[in-house]
Amino acid sequence: MNKNIPFLSLKDIDAPIAAELKEAAHRVIDSGIYLHGENTHAFEAALASKCGVPFCVGVSNGLDALRLIFRALIETGRLAHGDGVLVPANTYIASILPLTEFRLNPVLIEPDPTTFGIDWQKAMKRFHEYGDKLRIRALLTVHLYGNPSWNENVASTLRSNGVTIVEDNAQAIGASVKRASGEWISTGALGDAAAFSFYPTKNIGALGDAGAVTTSCAEIADTVRAIANYGCDRRYHNVYCGYNCRLDEMQAALLRVKLHRLEEISGARRHTAGIYLDSISNPDVTLPTLIPDTHQVWHQFPILCKHRDELRDFLSVQGIATDIHYAVPPHLQPCYEGRFSGSFPVTESIADRIVSLPIAGISDEDTKKVARAVTDFKPYK
Numbered sequence: 125m126n127k128n129i130p131f132l133s134l135k136d137i138d139a140p141i142a143a144e145l146k147e148a149a150h151r152v153i154d155s156g157i158y159l160h161g162e163n164t165h166a167f168e169a170a171l172a173s174k175c176g177v178p179f180c181v182g183v184s185n186g187l188d189a190l191r192l193i194f195r196a197l198i199e200t201g202r203l204a205h206g207d208g209v210l211v212p213a214n215t216y217i218a219s220i221l222p223l224t225e226f227r228l229n230p231v232l233i234e235p236d237p238t239t240f241g242i243d244w245q246k247a248m249k250r251f252h253e254y255g256d257k258l259r260i261r262a263l264l265t266v267h268l269y270g271n272p273s274w275n276e277n278v279a280s281t282l283r284s285n286g287v288t289i290v291e292d293n294a295q296a297i298g299a300s301v302k303r304a305s306g307e308w309i310s311t312g313a314l315g316d317a318a319a320f321s322f323y324p325t326k327n328i329g330a331l332g333d334a335g336a337v338t339t340s341c342a343e344i345a346d347t348v349r350a351i352a353n354y355g356c357d358r359r360y361h362n363v364y365c366g367y368n369c370r371l372d373e374m375q376a377a378l379l380r381v382k383l384h385r386l387e388e389i390s391g392a393r394r395h396t397a398g399i400y401l402d403s404i405s406n407p408d409v410t411l412p413t414l415i416p417d418t419h420q421v422w423h424q425f426p427i428l429c430k431h432r433d434e435l436r437d438f439l440s441v442q443g444i445a446t447d448i449h450y451a452v453p454p455h456l457q458p459c460y461e462g463r464f465s466g467s468f469p470v471t472e473s474i475a476d477r478i479v480s481l482p483i484a485g486i487s488d489e490d491t492k493k494v495a496r497a498v499t500d501f502k503p504y505k
């Protein structure tokens with residue numbers, strides 16, 4: 125009897141490092157220090173160094189990382205309520221929620237269907253045509269599926285026009301892009317500030333919730349750190365009406381174990397993606413495009429198929445689990461009913477056709493089995 129291939133088994137992924145994780149957890153318990161301790165500081169330093177930025181603030185989760193960034197941009201006068209923020213329409217809803225929470229105006233831009241990131245030319249065009257009217261003062265780029273979404277020329281033109289650039293790096297820790305100078309820059313170091321998520325299914329996953337903010341700007345770092353700790357800049361001195369969004373010692377200690385293995389983790393995903401790219405061949409399936417001068421980290425391996433649901437059923441009967449990221453874009457969610465005008469045919473067409481294949485913790489043998497099954501698929505219609 126053939127073993128089923130799960131979409132993602134965290135238990136299997138963590139098994140090889142379980143002893144190390146337990147030892148790290150034991151050390152936290154023995155220390156009696158659960159917040160503001162050496163693990164948090166060491167993790168922040170390690171992540172800052174991996175990204176090549178001077179500042180990192182560990183926080184409670186990825187959504188809070190984005191909330192803290194946008195709140196800090198407002199508190200430091202870079203943004204004001206009602207300002208427009210360019211953001212890809214096909215992102216996960218967590219990219220949009222902090223914008224509407226702070227009464228910023230998400231200006232949804234269609235994605236580039238080859239990268240799944242924001243279409244930078246369309247973003248530039250919207251800024252030229254509506255920048256003043258919509259008071260566009262920020263752009264949130266989302267490195268969706270682990271693929272860096274960056275256009276140096278557009279980014280620097282926007283920046284020289286006073287636009288702050290934020291990265292949603294929840295899915296792309298360890299990814300990088302090559303600048304014209306030949307220098308490789310990590311995601312998390314490209315914009316003015318970046319949000320990371322360590323939700324368990326992310327490439328570096330906590331054993332619970334965790335997140336981080338990276339930035340090269342001391343003012344943004346200090347403001348984020350203060351707001352995440354009740355808004356105090358020193359003990360019992362509250363300069364903002366803040367939140368409690370701290371990273372705890374237990375998650376920081378566990379994350380240190382995994383961050384240490386970042387290259388190994390990204391390498392394994394790249395290896396699996398390579399097998400899929402080399403061996404899937406089906407006229408009804410569009411494979412992800414490899415973007416030049418880009419190291420991507422394959423948070424997902426998304427393929428497009430007009431007969432997506434039929435393909436999923438075909439794989440499912442062979443014991444192969446798949447998932448959809450994301451079936452319903454933010455502008456079609458009930459919480460945003462009536463909120464967004466305009467049409468987003470590229471976003472909706474991707475949502476109708478996209479399906480993610482298993483990419484993490486899968487053996488070469490199983491990867492080839494999935495690739496063969498996808499290659500064999502023929503739609504009825």
Ligand SMILES: *Cc1c(COP(=O)(O)O)cnc(C)c1O
Nearest residue numbers: 185186187216218219294321323
């Ligand atoms: C996971 C994710 C988030 C939110 O992170 P959490 O830690 O789950 O709050 C934000 N944006 C994107 C693109 C994500 O994938």
